[in-house]
Amino acid sequence: MxxxxxxxxxxxxxxxxxxxxxxxxxxxxxxxxxxxxxxxxxxxxxxxxxxxxxxxxxxxxxxxxxxxxxxxxxxxxxxxxxxxxxxxxxxxxxxxxxxxxxPEQRWLLLETLQALDELLDGLPRPVRRAFLWSQLEGLGYACIAERLQVSERTVKRYMAQAYEYCLLVDL
Structure with a gap:
C-alpha cells in the first residue's frame, strides 16, 4: 500500500x-x-x-x-x-x-452570472455581447446591430455562433 x-x-x-x-x-x-x-x-x-x-x-x-x-x-x-x-x-x-x-438570492444570482461569464469566455467579444444583450436584455437584432455597429446579418451570424457554442461546450 x-x-x-x-x-x-x-x-x-x-x-x-x-x-x-x-x-x-x-x-x-x-x-x-x-x-x-x-x-x-x-x-x-x-x-x-x-x-x-x-x-x-x-x-x-x-x-x-x-x-x-x-x-x-x-x-x-x-x-x-x-x-x-x-x-x-x-x-x-x-x-x-x-x-x-x-443575500442568499444575491449570492446565487452572482454565482450564476459568473458561471455564465466563464461559459461564454471562449466566444469572441462581439459574439458574447450580442448573445448577452439578446438573452438578458431582450434586445432585438436591429438594436444589437446598432450597438455593435454591424449589420443585422452579422448579428444573426453572431447569434448562431453563440448558440452553437453553447450546445457544444463541454460542461
Whole structure:
C-alpha cells in the first residue's frame, strides 16, 4: 500500500515546490492582495495538475513562462469577475427596496452570472455581447446591430455562433 503522505515525484509537484513562491509574488505585485494572489496561485497549479491528468500538459522547457501564461489568464478572469460583481451590485443599488433580493438570492444570482461569464469566455467579444444583450436584455437584432455597429446579418451570424457554442461546450 502506498503512503499518501510520502513526497510526490510528479512534474507538477516539482513545479509547485520550485515556482510557487515566485508566482505568488508576481501575482501579489499585480493584485496588491496577498490572499487573492494565494488563491490565484493555487488555481494556477490546479489548472496545471488538471492538464497533467488529462495528458495535455506540454513539455515545459520554460516553466515560468508557462506559469505566467496560466496565471495571466486567471488574473484576467479575476478582474472580469470583479467587474461583473461590481456591475451587479450597482444594478442592485438602483432597485426599489421591495425588489432587492435577499443575500442568499444575491449570492446565487452572482454565482450564476459568473458561471455564465466563464461559459461564454471562449466566444469572441462581439459574439458574447450580442448573445448577452439578446438573452438578458431582450434586445432585438436591429438594436444589437446598432450597438455593435454591424449589420443585422452579422448579428444573426453572431447569434448562431453563440448558440452553437453553447450546445457544444463541454460542461
Amino acid at each position: 502506498t503512503n499518501p503522505c510520502a513526497a510526490s515525484n510528479t512534474p507538477v509537484d516539482a513545479l509547485y515546490r520550485e515556482h510557487r513562491s515566485w508566482l505568488h509574488s508576481w501575482l501579489q505585485r499585480r493584485l496588491g492582495d496577498s490572499w487573492a494572489a494565494a488563491d490565484l496561485t493555487q488555481d494556477t497549479f490546479l489548472r496545471v495538475l488538471a492538464a497533467q491528468q488529462a495528458r495535455t500538459l506540454p513539455s515545459l522547457r520554460e516553466p515560468r513562462a508557462y506559469l505566467l501564461t496560466v496565471g495571466r489568464r486567471l488574473l484576467v478572469n479575476h478582474y472580469q469577475r470583479r467587474d461583473l460583481e461590481r456591475a451587479y451590485l450597482e444594478a442592485l443599488a438602483n432597485l426599489p427596496e421591495a425588489q432587492v433580493p435577499s
